[in-house]
Amino acid sequence: MSSGAEKPRAASSASRLAAFDYAGLALNIAGVVxxxxxxxxxxxxxxxxxxxxxDVLSRFIExxxxxxxxRDTAASLARVLAGFLLGVLLAIPVGFAMGWYRIARALVEPYLQFFRMIPPLAIIxxxxxxxxxxxxxxIFVIFLASFLASVVATYQGVISVDRTMINAARVLxxxxxxxxxxxxxxxxxxFILVGVRIGLGSAWATVVAAELIAAQSGLGYRMQQAQLYYDLPTIFVSLFAIGILGLAMDRALQAIERRLTIWQERI
Structure with missing residues (x-):
């Protein structure tokens, strides 16, 4: 009897979750409109x-x-992906090593804190x-921005693990x-996935700044050229392209996060 009663409750919970998702999507669309x-x-x-x-739509079509x-989107996206992936792939093992081994923490942390205080844009x-x-x-400055955000989050995640669980595992x-x-x-x-999402935002902010200073292609470069001629529609098109790409990538990371942390209770 109990199992039969649990099935309707599970189905009811699933239907409420689906309804919430549709409601959230509707609210997102309403907010955009x-x-x-x-x-x-x-x-x-x-x-x-x-x-x-x-006017912005007309320039977008053009x-x-x-x-x-x-071409500009592909150039910026390639730079972001290269620097971001390199930064994350290096940050995760370094963060684990810092959190798990005190020697690694003592050796690496001074450099980490030093470079964290220097904005990646100042390195350009x-x-x-x-x-x-x-x-x-x-790619290097994007790598640096992504690495610093991800390594701190990974390190914090390791040292925040409940010692009771570790001690219980040792006892067993x-x-x-x-x-x-x-x-x-x-x-x-x-913690790691939160750091990765922050690193993604830092990567996009850094690539735009890098392209404003030295580039011959990319969305940041296009905005700089449009600024010279007070071409606001082109600037808006580039801004929207960056925002939409960043939002899509962040949503993908959120989906991965939900899949990897399915055990975690959520509000």
Missing amino acids: AGITIWWVLTASGAVGLPRPP LAGNGQLL PLAIVTMGIEETPK GARDFTIFRRVVVPASTP
């Missing part, structure tokens, strides 16, 4: 000196039609002087490697 409406009203009334939505938007002039004006300095006879794999890694995964 409201924002565009307010933007349209303000620009039509002359209250703000911004281009109207139809840039998409001649392939310029696709030095990177250009030492690495040239090709892709290497741009688990070795260090088993404890690390079965206790530390799962418990620190939410």
Whole structure:
């Protein structure tokens, strides 16, 4: 009888979750429509000196039609992915080593805290002087921004693991490697994924700044060129492209996070 009663409750919970997802999507769409409406009203009334939505849409169609938007988007996206993935792939093992081994923590932490206090954007002039004006300095500063955000989150996740769980595993006879794999890694995964999401935002912010300083392509470069001619619609198109790409990548990371932390209770 109890199992039969649990099935309707489980189905009811699933239906409520689905209803919540649809409601959240509807609210997202409503918020976007409201924002565009307010933007349209303000620009039509002359209250703000911004281009109207139809002007931005027209420029988007023009840039998409001649392939310029696709080329700039591809250039920026390639830089972000290269620097971001390199940063995350190095940050996770370094963060685990710092959190698990005191010697590694003592050796690495001073450098980590030092470079955290220096904005990655301040490294751009030095990177250009030492690495040239090709892709290497741009990818390096993106790597640095992503690495610093992800390594701190990973380190914090490891040292935040409940010592009671580790001690209980030791009492049951688990070795260090088993404890690390079965206790530390799962418990620190939410911290790691939060750091990865922060690193993704830092990567996009850094690539735009890098392209503003030294680039011949990319969305940041396109905004700089549009600024010279006071071409606000082109600037808006580039901003929207960055925002939409960043949002899509962040949603993908959220989906991965939900899959990897399915055991975690959520509000």
